[in-house]
Amino acid sequence: MTSTEQRPVWAEHAAQALAEAGYRRGGARRAILELLDEQSCALSAVEIQEALSRRNRDVSRSSVYRVMEELEEIGLLQRVEIGQGMVRYEPVRSGPGHHHHLVCDRCGRLQPFTDDGLERAIRRLSDRVPLHVSEHEIVIHGACETCAAA
Amino acid sequence: MTSTEQRPVWAEHAAQALAEAGYRRGGARRAILELLDEQSCALSAVEIQEALSRRNRDVSRSSVYRVMEELEEIGLLQRVEIGQGMVRYEPVRSGPGHHHHLVCDRCGRLQPFTDDGLERAIRRLSDRVPLHVSEHEIVIHGACETCAAA
DNA sequence: CAAAAGACGAGACACGGTCTTATAAAGGAT
């Protein structure tokens, strides 16, 4: 149930949303936006910095974190906590696009998934539980096919 | 479905399990065991160190982490990642006692819960998904009753 | 009680992330 692809549009869409939110344009942000748009898998702050550095478009650490914050604020980016204090970020491409993640504990690979049964279970749970549920982000750990084979 | 209470026994039980696993006795471990047994809510490494320090039973950072590792190894302790890179530890009191956690994002309070519907959904999911699932620990975020009221 | 093995503490180190500050660039007004 992978959602509709509209890869090359996100960066533009994001830039526009940013502008509407009152942000000015800037090189670092632009570069980060483009990078995120290309990559389909979620990246960590460090990975983003390194990837850009490799294409001679160095960006400071502060910029990465600042831009991540801005993008998350406007809802263009989703933080995914993959455990051990590691955090990755991925573009939110189409509308809400609610989904969860599978993390391979060996290679660190991240794959999205959606599951109606799971959502239903959580919705039911939310009503019954002594907590005003704001959000849920489920991360399931294991070994991906490649790693499990090896 | 809160499991049977046997609070003051855990430390003893743990000490015995540790001994059977070939560990020697030592002051730091003893102190940590007792502290964990008293507290009902999960504690972070820092909180453990501070709590012990307050009762003039200083313990080194290394010891805290080492003991946590040992206890988790034997299955007497469960790591709970509550987000933002924060980790807390809680005693596993009775048998397997599989459960998940609700985290209040305002006060940090942690409450355990179990849900059969959720477990079923995850089991079904595990079969269908391209990942050899090793474990799952679900953390649901929100505001607890006290905080939501305020 | 002595030797060996393990537990402990102190502190150096690693790493992800935050904060500060000076500089550079963008947008608006003229």
Added chain:
DNA sequence: ATCCTTTATAAGACCGTGTCTCGTCTTTTG
């Protein structure tokens, strides 16, 4: 176009959590 104000960026100091090392102290065992 140019000046001026405001925001974005880079560099690097700083912080917190967790890891590693190593010397010392304690428990166990013979």
